[in-house]
Amino acid sequence: MKKFWRVLGSLIIALFAILLSLVSSTDLVSGGRTGLKTDKIEKNIEKLKQFSWFEKLYENEQHHRSFFVSLKVRKYLESSIRVNRLKRSKREQERFIHLLEEVAELRIKNK
Structure with missing residues (x-):
């Protein structure tokens, strides 16, 4: 059961990192600066x-x-x-x- 939670936690962290990189690559975070x-x-x-x-x-x-x-x-x-x-x-x-x-x-x- 501990292994399941560890894997689930790692998956959530990875998904959060992907989401964060997508948001930071858009103009939402940069305020439109080019x-x-x-x-x-x-x-x-x-x-x-x-x-x-x-x-x-x-x-x-x-x-x-x-x-x-x-x-x-x-x-x-x-x-x-x-x-x-x-x-x-x-x-x-x-x-x-x-x-x-x-x-x-x-x-x-x-x-």
């Missing part, structure tokens, strides 16, 4: 510059432009949750580096 919050992105970049692995990426010519031009990268850096994960998780850092490499490859292809 642009990114540049000041928040800049503050998060400054927080990440304290780490040597990020500073190297930021100074790398191949990736530096992405911090200002790429919507994918800027949207990623707009999220304080993602930035906090970047500060703590090596795996999240690897994902972010992969994202930067993908954006750089696309930029090269489109030249």
